[in-house]
Amino acid sequence: MKNIKIRPAEIKDLDTLRQFEQGVVTAERSFDPTIRPDNVTYYDIEDLIVDPHIQLLVAELDGEVIGSGYARIENSKPELRHRQHAYLGFMYVLQQYRGKGVNGLILSALKNWAAANGISELRLEVYNANESAITAYEKFGFGSHMLVMRMGL
Template sequence: MLIRKATIEDLPVLLQFEQGIITAERPFDSTLKPDPISYYDLEAFITSTDVQVLVAEIDGEIAGSGYARIKKNPDVYYDFEKYAYLGFMYVLPAYRGMGVNQAIIEELKKWTVEQGLTEIRLEVYNDNIGAIKAYEKAGFKKRMIEMRIRL
């Protein structure tokens, strides 16, 4: 498995991955607008110095993706000014359970440390048990539960 920085040439595959993420998340959030929607400006992320977009290649095929994006901490009461936010985590179904997600996260952790950051955060739907287990396996811990009511 090769973990590498994404390039503009990878964009067609990455746009398909984005739709895969949206499809997977629809059952967890009834407030998502009908298709077509987009979560990310992937081209801008790939070319940004504040975002590290990675892909995992297996036998020449892009099998998974993820990014870490530097974000400013809006809350002055924490002991860090900036943190890395993880997103765009996707693995093709044929490659799930092979450690692709873990390998991408490990490389994103290294990049985060190289940026001088000490905090990584992400969001995951409460009912997405598989994703929660994968993130816990990578060392993430639950911190806060967001609650809402639709009126």
């Protein structure tokens, strides 16, 4: 997997990124029964590409986009020591390339972008039942911070 190139997403990648978005939705439905069964979109992908406070990256192998992820600079809670953090999302790798380090390459590039923008903390959300994703994020250096709880009425 030495030929993987990490680059900023471009408008020409929209169709592929929309497919990736549906891959994320499909995967998350298995962890969250409250996601609607109809067509769901999470992202304004064009905005992710052009917003200067967001870095949307893709992994490309031999001209094929095989993965994605973004970092978005957000304001932190006022009581925290850091004024801003980078929130990571849209982490997706095509099935046949999972477990080959693609996600780690994207995470490293996003970490570097965040640091270059003066950010000292990365945050992300992952379903507690998504053990493979949790293991991958822990391997990269993330640790659990807070458990979000809910109750249906």
